[in-house]
Amino acid sequence: MENKGVDLYRSRRGYGGVEAEGVTGRRRLGPAGVSWEKSTVNKIVKTDAEWREALTPEQYAVARQQGTERAFTGAYWNHHGTGVYRCVCCGSPLFRSQDKFESGTGWPSFATPAAEESVETSRDTSHSMERVEAHCRKCDAHLGHVFEDGPAPTGLRYCINSASLRFEEE
Numbered sequence: 101m102e103n104k105g106v107d108l109y110r111s112r113r114g115y116g117g118v119e120a121e122g123v124t125g126r127r128r129l130g131p132a133g134v135s136w137e138k139s140t141v142n143k144i145v146k147t148d149a150e151w152r153e154a155l156t157p158e159q160y161a162v163a164r165q166q167g168t169e170r171a172f173t174g175a176y177w178n179h180h181g182t183g184v185y186r187c188v189c190c191g192s193p194l195f196r197s198q199d200k201f202e203s204g205t206g207w208p209s210f211a212t213p214a215a216e217e218s219v220e221t222s223r224d225t226s227h228s229m230e231r232v233e234a235h236c237r238k239c240d241a242h243l244g245h246v247f248e249d250g251p252a253p254t255g256l257r258y259c260i261n262s263a264s265l266r267f268e269e270e
């Protein structure tokens with residue numbers, strides 16, 4: 101497919117990319133009920149062709165096309181290093197090893213994101229299922245899904261594809 105209108109950005113590769121200011125709403129539950137808080141995130145915006153070039157075919161299929169790696173095949177489901185798991189697309193710190201737990205599912209599982217603002221969730225009704233999809237707030241990379249059968253105190257299980265992550269030892 102011809103890649104039009106992106107020559108301006110073609111020299112920028114790997115992490116970083118093109119930064120654009122975007123305003124997103126964040127849902128906050130307060131004593132008065134639900135209110136919306138505006139916060140600014142420097143979004144990473146790249147064309148589909150640029151992502152395809154920057155990633156391996158598997159990383160691209162999972163992170164940019166909402167794919168799911170097969171259970172027990174990824175690099176991190178049985179990984180026990182100490183450090184931070186960053187977004188494979190933009191390098192944003194998403195999860196920490198201290199929040200990783202053995203879920204027995206074959207996918208790396210975390211009880212909580214590294215920071216509240218690093219991972220965003222949305223409703224996913226694909227494949228005839230009602231699920232909560234998790235993505236990188238900075239570049240919208242698909243990460244996996246969130247289930248409510250995780251350990252205390254969050255009770256959440258962030259079921260994440262290894263292909264969307266890049267581990268950095270600390």
Ligand SMILES: [Zn+2]
Nearest residue numbers: 187190236239
């Ligand atoms: Zn990202």
